[in-house]
Amino acid sequence: MHHFHHRHGTLHAEDVPLTDVAARVGTPTWVYSRATLERHFRVMDEAFGQHPHTVCFAVKANPSLGVLALLGALGAGADVVSGGELFRALRAGIPADRVVYSGVGKTERELTEALRAGIRSFHVESEGELEILDALARGMGTRAPVSLRVNPDIDPATHPYISTGLRTNKFGVPLARAAALYDRMARLPGLRIHGVASHIGSQITQLGPIAEAAARLVALARALRSAGHPVTEVDFGGGLGIAYRDEVPPSPADYARAILDAVGDSGLHVVVEPGRVIAGNAGVLLGRVLYVKQAEARTFLVTDVGMNDSIRPALYGAHHGVVPVAEPAPGAAQATVDVVGPVCESADFQARDRTLPLMHPGDLFCVMGEGAYGASMSSQYNSRPRAAEVLVDGGTLHVIRTRESYEDLVRHESVATLPPPAGGRS
């Protein structure tokens, strides 16, 4: 469900025609719908009903302050994976006691910042991290709330680059090692055992792996409690998929039921860390056709949307819908095209071999499903300033990130003062 539809022949975000966005902010631009973001958050939150729970939005999916502030105001917490994301979550007004911190490579500086902030839980991913965190917390005269991130060794049946819960992945510690590590944690005075955590992968479209992982986590939590450890919370991670094309992912209601079935009467507080399912279909990337290039075997729509803006098609072979802003007349001519960008890489495409209504230079279009892992994965490759981001609320457009300038490209750079090159011209 989202709020991007043709109305009177023009694609709108809620009540704002995307032609207005292009005229006011230019292209390429990310356009988010407030109503869609709120609806997705509420549906997930309400799916857990009266069971004590916290929905921690995965900041890496969309770290825009404007998006985080909106979700935070609805009651969202944050799942962060770096000191930078912690900074953003706090800056957006998300209370520290709703922030959980995952990641295999937290530095001492990052751990210290999170201790200072007083976050809800550290999701510790290795024995080495336990020791460092214990020492840092003791040095600060405090105790760090800790949940071990366990790896339940479950195949989430998704793209290998976004599978994280297999034995061969770098994330978490093996389930079989968990009990011994909790015994160890109980003896470290800088730590306070809080819960159990996991995250098995992303864009999961089947309930089976989610239910199986949930059962294993809850069984672990129960066993730990029987052994005397004060485990009060289980964090099931994120990963619920969305429909980019014809996928039929489980609904948030089915997802929550699978988790709550596993939790049963254990009384455990539930945390989930959805990213994509909240933001993915709540954003589009608005671009413009620059050229239509007829090559020998193909037709290329050359556009101003580059892989530096949206890398998912190049990185994962991801499918994203491409929709012209001007609604094609019924039965209008179509062409099979590659939608490519200006970046000097053959992987610079948004769609390949796609049959689309005919488009011409100057025409606007949207890449759909760009609200998650779109702007957040963008770069300045080819020295392309990062695009603007706008949040639409009904008929109002708010710029939540201005387009970068050329000056922004070089803001942190300087020319080294070097002796003149030997034999160089003066």
Ligand SMILES: *Cc1c(COP(=O)(O)O)cnc(C)c1O
């Ligand atoms: C990426 C990530 C998420 C979010 O995954 P989605 O598929 O976007 O829901 C949640 N938790 C952790 C630890 C992650 O790394």
